[in-house]
Amino acid sequence: MSKRALSSSTSPSKNKRLKIQLASQPKIENFFYSSTKARVSVNPATNARHSSPSRQKASTSSTAIPDIIDVDSLESEDENKLKHYKELKNESPVVPVVGTLAGSNARLSEAEFSSLDVDPSLYDPVLQPSNSPHAPYALLTHALVALSQTRSRISIINILTNLLRTITLKHPSSLLPAVYLLSNTLGPQFVPIELGLGSSIISHSIQQVSGLSPAALKRMYNNTGDPGDVAFAAKTNIRTLIPHAPLTVPYVYQSLLRISRCKGHGAGKEKQKIVEKLLLAASGEEVRYLTRTLYQNLRVGAVRTSILAALARAFVLTPPSTIPNHPSASTDSAFSSPGKISVDSASRATLGSPSKRKQTYNALSVRFKEAESLIKQVYVKHPSYDQIIPALLEKGFESLAERVPLVVGVPLLPMLGSPTRSLDEIYDRLNDLPFSAEFKYDGQRAQVHALRTFNGGPTVKIFSRHLEDMTTKYPDVIGLVNSMFRTSENLTSFIMDAEIVAIDPTTGLIRPFQDLAGRARKDVNIRDVKVTVCVYAFDLMYLNEKPLLELTFNERRSLLRNNFIVRKVPQEDLSVSFFDFVESCESIQGRIFIEEFLSKAVENRCEGLMIKLLDTPATAVVGDPEEKQKRMKALPATYEPDVRTSGWLKLKKDYIDSMSDSLDVIPVGAWYGNGRKAQWWSPILLALWNPETGRPVALCKCMSGFSDAFYAQMRAKYSPDSEHCSKQPIWECDFGGFSPDIYFQPCEVWEIRGADITESPVSMAAHGMVSSSRGLSLRFPRFIKTRGDKSIELASSPSFLVEIWKSQQGKGKGPAQMDDGELIDVELEDSDFDRSDSSESD
Structure with a gap:
């Protein structure tokens, strides 16, 4: 350069x-x-x-x-x-x-660039005036301006697709940095x-x-x-x-x-x-x-899903064979292979009879779906554009999954569980299929990667739920992995899903999460470790150079328990952590036993239970192959990265019928407090995360459950002059009828409970999903804790809110009192429960 x-x-x-x-x-x-x-x-x-x-x-x-x-x-x-x-x-x-x-x-002016907000099949990247070896930043800016002027997901993907096509064709060396900047x-x-x-x-x-x-x-x-x-x-x-x-x-x-x-x-x-x-x-x-x-x-x-979809479509329309000076470049601009459209043939797709055009668009749509599915499958197992984009530029989609595989050292996106509210719902979803119930520990979810090196010792990496490298945070877990390789000569590599939990080294009892949260985030010296931890393993995704994602949970669990040994003996040496398998029971032991097991989990300071389908159902709806396929897809026993399926169900103690509702929400704004709270923000405007639009959507106001210390911390973080605050709504969010005095940058997740869910004329949450003119809101919300383990994309969604609302209606509660969005700042007893972080478990 x-x-x-x-x-x-x-x-x-x-x-x-x-x-x-x-x-x-x-x-x-x-x-x-x-x-x-x-x-x-x-x-x-x-x-x-x-x-x-x-x-x-x-x-x-x-x-x-x-x-x-x-x-x-x-x-x-x-x-x-x-x-x-x-x-x-x-x-x-x-x-x-x-x-x-x-x-x-x-220098090129924006007026010289042709529009990017067009149907990709009608777009010709050759017409863009940029011809330098490196993509001009003005072209990327041209796309960002177009993106900022629309909220349509179709338009967003079209703009991104056309931009990436242009860069792929004219400036292939700029594609990777362009994707990172986007x-x-x-x-x-x-x-x-x-x-x-x-x-x-x-x-x-x-x-x-x-x-x-x-x-x-x-x-x-x-x-x-x-x-x-x-x-x-x-x-x-x-x-x-x-x-x-x-x-x-x-x-x-x-x-x-x-x-x-x-x-x-x-x-x-x-x-x-x-x-x-x-x-x-x-x-x-x-x-x-x-x-x-x-x-x-x-x-x-x-958002990430839009970029991946656009990347897939760009390479469908502009495969490597169309890139100048590419080894596979062809002089024929027609269909180089079924489903692959070159630059010129995309324009010719508009010619001919309407039936021909329809056939072309249908074929293109099918190819788009196939390509998007392939890239997303590769990305969730190997979430790095550093390898995916060079592989696409080299050979396109050809054997992409084999060229960018699941490897030790690169974390895959974790599988997620779907929330449930009762055992009745669990049995109804699983249709009495055999399942395993596991303790849902209140710790930090960890993905442990290990690979034996030439000198016999392993290379170890530990990743958080958000794929952050936290290897240096747990030197005692590294010591545990080293001991595993010393005691097992057959062990060469593995990727393990586990929960790291603070325990008492003498009794083995689980300690509060706050004990674990007190540990430094990185560069921890083994001599400074004061709290013993246990690695509770619950899944195995890779073993001895073999991916295990396609195996059922029953098969993966057997390999996990047969290849690793429990290490949980009272000791004074804190340089090596404990190791154990999650405590579990099977559905064949009966429903009464499962209910007792849930009570035992709560007594042991666990958050509840994780319900996991043991085997994929062999049959579903007899005589209907499509319904069978849908049923099997909805109930997978395989490991599905970055997917929230019914194969894993979580039953938290906060979700049980006798408890209040629990939601993970995003603070997006606030009003000036009154009386004693005049120096603080109160109430706080909370929002859900809408995955369809890729931005928060306002839900309700909250002013209960906060301690004075938390109010002070919140005011310091969201001070009017800080980078997290603005008097104008500069961060993308659907506010509906709410107009807070100050707007927060959506950057953290809180857990709240409420009395019930009600329709609201001012809330945009689930707007149009239960009523054509109203959204849903939460009555009497109360702050529980900060979810430091969750990003805003993992907050509760409007669809989950609708599920709770429907369940509430089914219990005969009937429609609750209308929520008009007003909230009087009354003096309530402040909670002394101020917790800055929580479980990293799903």
């Missing part, structure tokens, strides 16, 4: 335009916080920004070569800049041509790459590039609540005298990686230098979305 250098300046002349060197701004604590130190001033008479003579003298003596900023076009006052920005908000966003360079480095990540989930870029660095960089004062930028931020909009407005009239080369997708991605690698003394300055280079080279809408990328909030609806 070619290096980019900032433009240099020569000695200023009296006959030339006034040039300034931007002085270093003081460090700020929050976004656009005003500083009291000296800063660049404005001389209304000359309409130019300048610093004091002493500061100018210091600038000329500096060895650093500054960027030259043409300030002739700047407004004379910051207020005029704000006025101009307000006018821009009502105009269509256009990327202005800052300057042109010779050859393929010429997904707002720097790498796979299990690779610990953090941007580590504070809002102060971004705001300081915008000040340096724009020349505006912190106060002016602060006013812009108060008007919009979005740093991307502020950066766009601040840089609108800024021009460099010597134009920068246009940004490319690989350059932006590599710059972000360089930022993530900045460590130690002087890291902040180095990060700011990289950010300033990016902002100086960016133009128009590039500035807006580059800033949002730096701020890690793109505000577009490109």
Whole structure:
């Protein structure tokens, strides 16, 4: 990749335009916080920004070569800049041509790109004007602008498909960084790459590039609540005298990686230098979305499922054989093989009779579904674009699953259980099929990977439920795996699903989850381990170079118990953790025994039971193959990564009929408190996660169950000046009739209980699913605990809320009192139960 250098300046002349060197701004604590130190001033008479003579003298003596900023076009006052920005908000966003360079480095404006929001079968990527080796960042920005203007999932997938087709055909080397930038990540989930870029660095960089004062930028931020909009407005009239080369997708991605690698003394300055280079080279809408990328909030609806679907469709329409200079490239642009459409043939699909067009579209639809299913199956077993995209570029879908297989060291997405509310529901779902009931431990779910190396010792990796690498958090578990390989010569590799639980080393009794939560998150020294843990294994997905996902749970459990030995003896050595299998019982022991087993689980500080189907049913509905296939798919005994099926059912003590409802919700906003709670947020607006739209949907207000300490912690995290708060709804969420005083960034999950579920005219949760004009809400919600183990995508869904509502109606409770969304801030007894984290188990 070619290096980019900032433009240099020569000695200023009296006959030339006034040039300034931007002085270093003081460090700020929050976004656009005003500083009291000296800063660049404005001389209304000359309409130019300048610093004091002493500061100018210091600038000329500096060895650093500054960027030259043409300030002739700047407004004379910051207020005029704000006025101009307000006018821009009502105009269509256009990327202005800052300057042109010779050859393929010429900057492209957004107007030059053809629309991406069209049917992929009608789209021709050849018509896009980008022809440089690397994809221009302007093309990616063009797609982000289109994505931000629609909420239709069909349109989102079409835009992504057409973008990825263009990059695949014209800039294949840019495909991997483009996908990471679209997904707002720097790498796979299990690779610990953090941007580590504070809002102060971004705001300081915008000040340096724009020349505006912190106060002016602060006013812009108060008007919009979005740093991307502020950066766009601040840089609108800024021009460099010597134009920068246009940004490319690989350059932006590599710059972000360089930022993530900045460590130690002087890291902040180095990060700011990289950010300033990016902002100086960016133009128009590039500035807006580059800033949002730096701020890690793109505000577009490109969720993982949409990106995978678009990637599959892109390679259906543009297979590797159509890529220029590809080894398999063919001169024939017609159907290269059944279901594969090249660039030209996609356009020809619109010709001919209507029946021919219909046949073509039907065939294309089938091919899309097959390709999407294949890529998703590969991704859930090997969730890394680092291997998937190069494999697609090499041979397309041909033997993709074999070329990107399940391997030790790369975590697969865990299988999930479906919630149930009673044993009656469990027996009804499983149709009296044999099942196993297991303790649902209150610990941290862990995926343990181990591979024997040439020297005999294993390489060990431990991943969390969210695929985060937490190997260094558990040196005692690493010691356990080492002992397993020493005592078993036949053991060469395995991937195990387990729950890590704190226990008493002398009695073996389970200790509270808080004891485990007190352990440091990484780089734990074995000498600092104070709490003994036990690894309770409950599944085995890989053993001795053989994947086991297609085996039934009964078969996998047998292999687990036959190849590993329980290690649970009272001891004083904490360098090696305990090992045991989850405590379980079988359905053949009778329903009464299962009920007693549930009580035993609660007594042993477990969350409830996990019900697992032992074997896939051999027969379903006699004489109807389609119904049989659907039934077997709904009741799999195989291991299904990233799928919530009826093969695994969870019966939590909070879900039992005699208990209150329990939901996992997302705090998305709040109102100012009254009386004693005036210094805090109360009530809090809670939301469910809608997987169909890829964003939260408002459910209800909550003001019960919070301790004073929790209120204080929440106010500190969601302070009005923090990056997690905004006076404007800048984060995607369906708020319905709720209008909170402050909006929260959806970033955590809480567990709540309520009295019952009711219809609501203001709630958008499950809107249209039970009523054409109303959603569902929760009456008398009460905060239980923070679910630190769950991401917002794992919060309860509207469909789950509907299931509880239907169950409630079936019990004869009838329709509950209407919830109009109002909540009086009454004084309730504050709960002293303040728990910052909870089980990582499903």
